[in-house]
Amino acid sequence: MIYLDSAATSWPKPAGVWQAMEHCIKSVGANPGRSGHQMAVQAGRLVDEARELLSLLFNITNPDRIIFTLNATESLNLAIKGLLKPGDHVVTSSMEHNSVTRPLHVLQEKGVEVTKVVCSGDGSIKVKDIESALRQNTAAIVITHASNVTGTLMPLAEIGQLAKRKGLRLIVDAAQTAGVFNLDVSFMNIHLLAFPGHKGLYGPTGTGGLYIAEGLELVTLKEGGTGSMSHIPGQPGVLPERYESGTLNSVGISGLAAGLKFVRDEGTGKIRQYEMSLTSRFLKGAEKIKGLRIYGPAELYERAPVVAFSLEGKNSGQVGTVLDQQYNIACRAGLHCAPDAHKTLGTFENKLVRFSFSYFNKEEEVDFAIHSLAEIAAIPPEKFNKKEDKSCGC
Amino acid sequence: MIYLDSAATSWPKPAGVWQAMEHCIKSVGANPGRSGHQMAVQAGRLVDEARELLSLLFNITNPDRIIFTLNATESLNLAIKGLLKPGDHVVTSSMEHNSVTRPLHVLQEKGVEVTKVVCSGDGSIKVKDIESALRQNTAAIVITHASNVTGTLMPLAEIGQLAKRKGLRLIVDAAQTAGVFNLDVSFMNIHLLAFPGHKGLYGPTGTGGLYIAEGLELVTLKEGGTGSMSHIPGQPGVLPERYESGTLNSVGISGLAAGLKFVRDEGTGKIRQYEMSLTSRFLKGAEKIKGLRIYGPAELYERAPVVAFSLEGKNSGQVGTVLDQQYNIACRAGLHCAPDAHKTLGTFENKLVRFSFSYFNKEEEVDFAIHSLAEIAAIPPEKFNKKEDKSCGC
Numbered sequence: 196m197i198y199l200d201s202a203a204t205s206w207p208k209p210a211g212v213w214q215a216m217e218h219c220i221k222s223v224g225a226n227p228g229r230s231g232h233q234m235a236v237q238a239g240r241l242v243d244e245a246r247e248l249l250s251l252l253f254n255i256t257n258p259d260r261i262i263f264t265l266n267a268t269e270s271l272n273l274a275i276k277g278l279l280k281p282g283d284h285v286v287t288s289s290m291e292h293n294s295v296t297r298p299l300h301v302l303q304e305k306g307v308e309v310t311k312v313v314c315s316g317d318g319s320i321k322v323k324d325i326e327s328a329l330r331q332n333t334a335a336i337v338i339t340h341a342s343n344v345t346g347t348l349m350p351l352a353e354i355g356q357l358a359k360r361k362g363l364r365l366i367v368d369a370a371q372t373a374g375v376f377n378l379d380v381s382f383m384n385i386h387l388l389a390f391p392g393h394k395g396l397y398g399p400t401g402t403g404g405l406y407i408a409e410g411l412e413l414v415t416l417k418e419g420g421t422g423s424m425s426h427i428p429g430q431p432g433v434l435p436e437r438y439e440s441g442t443l444n445s446v447g448i449s450g451l452a453a454g455l456k457f458v459r460d461e462g463t464g465k466i467r468q469y470e471m472s473l474t475s476r477f478l479k480g481a482e483k484i485k486g487l488r489i490y491g492p493a494e495l496y497e498r499a500p501v502v503a504f505s506l507e508g509k510n511s512g513q514v515g516t517v518l519d520q521q522y523n524i525a526c527r528a529g530l531h532c533a534p535d536a537h538k539t540l541g542t543f544e545n546k547l548v549r550f551s552f553s554y555f556n557k558e559e560e561v562d563f564a565i566h567s568l569a570e571i572a573a574i575p576p577e578k579f580n581k582k583e584d585k586s587c588g589c
Numbered sequence: 590m591i592y593l594d595s596a597a598t599s600w601p602k603p604a605g606v607w608q609a610m611e612h613c614i615k616s617v618g619a620n621p622g623r624s625g626h627q628m629a630v631q632a633g634r635l636v637d638e639a640r641e642l643l644s645l646l647f648n649i650t651n652p653d654r655i656i657f658t659l660n661a662t663e664s665l666n667l668a669i670k671g672l673l674k675p676g677d678h679v680v681t682s683s684m685e686h687n688s689v690t691r692p693l694h695v696l697q698e699k700g701v702e703v704t705k706v707v708c709s710g711d712g713s714i715k716v717k718d719i720e721s722a723l724r725q726n727t728a729a730i731v732i733t734h735a736s737n738v739t740g741t742l743m744p745l746a747e748i749g750q751l752a753k754r755k756g757l758r759l760i761v762d763a764a765q766t767a768g769v770f771n772l773d774v775s776f777m778n779i780h781l782l783a784f785p786g787h788k789g790l791y792g793p794t795g796t797g798g799l800y801i802a803e804g805l806e807l808v809t810l811k812e813g814g815t816g817s818m819s820h821i822p823g824q825p826g827v828l829p830e831r832y833e834s835g836t837l838n839s840v841g842i843s844g845l846a847a848g849l850k851f852v853r854d855e856g857t858g859k860i861r862q863y864e865m866s867l868t869s870r871f872l873k874g875a876e877k878i879k880g881l882r883i884y885g886p887a888e889l890y891e892r893a894p895v896v897a898f899s900l901e902g903k904n905s906g907q908v909g910t911v912l913d914q915q916y917n918i919a920c921r922a923g924l925h926c927a928p929d930a931h932k933t934l935g936t937f938e939n940k941l942v943r944f945s946f947s948y949f950n951k952e953e954e955v956d957f958a959i960h961s962l963a964e965i966a967a968i969p970p971e972k973f974n975k976k977e978d979k980s981c982g983c
Contacts, residue, residue: 444795
């Protein structure tokens with residue numbers, strides 16, 4: 196199988212990832228941060244190691260400001276709902292994933308004002324449009340680093356400068372960029388950085404995190420046992436415990452630590468360069484296919500290794516099905532949990548097919564994907580769309 | 590090492606658990622419920638299988654009423670905060686874990702009234718005391734099935750009858766009992782059943798769940814991508830997606846499915862019988878140790894396989910440290926994230942040592958633990974308490 200769905204979760208993982216997980220579950224299987232015995236302490240060290248590796252990756256001074264969650268969606272919920280209160284205004288983009296838009300939708304019903312800055316047809320945003328949207332009660336900007344549909348990169352450093360100048364909090368969804376693009380919370384003035392562990396950081400599913408800037412105290416999403424300060428009736432103020440109630444996914448976090456070591460050892464520069472070379476190869480091949488339309492920025496440097504496209508006259512869900520069933524290519528067709536983005540692109544009705552590349556894809560796989568799409572493009576629409584579309588991962 | 594800390598997380602796990610996880614991460618590593626390709630569909634099936642196994646275990650008619658979470662704490666937060674609204678009154682016990690008391694503490698500040706029924710010195714509760722605490726605006730009873738400190742079993746079937754008679758919702762924390770004691774949501778009239786995946790169900794850390802009774806719609810804790818109905822701006826109403834935003838811990842859930850198969854194949858009756866025989870063996874041995882005081886019910890049938898005790902004149906944290914460092918016995922000393930329980934027992938200041946047994950413990954391990962405690966008990970207090978207590982996993 197050719198796996199071009201790493202924007203959903205990366206696969207395969209580096210061998211070190213499951214080796215670390217096997218070691219954890221077999222030999223360090225106690226509950227980290229709960230009991231005081233040696234194996235519990237060792238389990239705690241595995242978790243701490245992952246925090247330290249993340250600190251180095253994102254230039255975070257204090258590893259305890261990193262919270263482990265189930266996934267980036269939980270991180271975004273904690274960031275958005277933990278920060279904003281009724282009466283606040285928040286600015287976001289029209290290219291966001293439902294993990295941003297749906298928590299904001301809930302907050303809107305509770306009196307938070309939301310402005311969605313409309314992006315261009317290629318998914319890009321103008322910083323001046325963000326600035327124009329600011330109001331006296333604007334508390335934060337919430338933005339993805341790269342669209343999960345088109346891969347369009349947002350000008351994060353400039354947005355960070357704007358946020359700094361205006362005294363706003365910046366919440367970043369790094370679901371598509373963590374491990375691939377530079378993310379420096381200090382330089383970029385990021386107050387809340389939400390990231391998945393299982394995409395570009397090559398950890399297993401069940402891992403995600405949130406960086407919370409020094410001095411920022413969020414309303415908690417969950418409360419419970421923290422393994423420390425158990426005597427106080429409310430949630431303790433100290434990090435990371437304040438935001439990490441209940442047993443951590445120590446097995447998954449061990450795997451994430453191994454994924455982070457892989458990223459560190461290979462280097463994000465090398466990873467990015469390779470993934471972008473695959474993206475470039477695909478884009479060049481795809482532009483020769485008649486009826487294939489690529490969405491997103493024209494320039495490679497404005498992109499993450501995520502490409503969305505349509506084939507003229509062909510149902511995108513059906514294209515995904517044929518790629519899967521006839522060519523054994525795994526990708527994602529549909530709305531990609533980002534209806535706003537598809538409205539921005541004008542593809543809300545017809546949807547798109549998405550290819551996303553990882554460090555483990557080969558050039559030959561890209562070539563085969565291009566070849567396959569050329570064959571599918573050549574099928575007359577009336578012979579193609581008759582079957583019911585069942586593969587539309589909406 | 591002798592591991593007597595299964596109430597924190599069970600260890601070791603059955604071999605099938607890691608095998609299933611390894612298979613998932615290596616061969617079924619796609620994102621379940623997201624894309625439509627074969628590997629994503631297979632990943633979805635692994636998750637569905639775990640839901641079906643849980644349905645059989647808890648006598649749940651519709652597996653889609655089971656939600657996967659990070660841990661039982663998240664499940665309890667979703668249940669408690671999702672159900673109760675300002676003006677509601679809720680009855681709970683004085684033996685609850687912080688995963689119940691802290692969410693309730695937050696709700697109290699928002700206008701939910703909370704009554705904590707005071708339990709006896711052995712941790713037991715009288716159903717008539719619960720009934721006496723009910724008010725006109727009582728919406729729910731929230732109770733643990735067994736204390737995580739003393740193992741005291743609560744009369745769940747009777748409480749369920751009371752809830753049914755009074756038209757109340759029953760929220761149950763099954764952290765110490767799922768996989769060991771019978772839990773029948775229909776017979777016991779349980780509306781919300783929170784359980785960890787990594788204790789008596791033998792799954793890995795990072796897994797937990799919540800059963801939500803038919804007809805009950807909770808306020809969501811998190812919103813985001815659900816992989817279905819992506820076009821609607823709010824969270825969809827359909828289960829399980831409504832409460833499962835973001836990528837699921839598919840690797841962990843695969844392991845949980847293997848743990849559930851182990852429990853099914855061995856049988857909870859056999860598991861319970863064995864674990865209670867170890868508990869009985871320990872209790873009989875411990876009662877001969879001078880100065881050792883057991884907390885919790887006198888009768889074995891009133892207990893889960895969790896035992897808390899103190900040694901006269903000896904700091905409980907220090908006892909835990911010596912057990913760990915000199916005898917290589919892993920247990921948990923401290924407040925066990927349950928300060929209310931310790932206040933009920935009168936041990937809030939001096940804390941307790943807790944042993945908890947799993948199906949993988951051996952009789953010889955129990956005997957060695959008794960022998961070790963006898964030796965520690967014989968040390969004169971002035972020679973014992975001088976070192977600083979560092980192992981108190983509070």
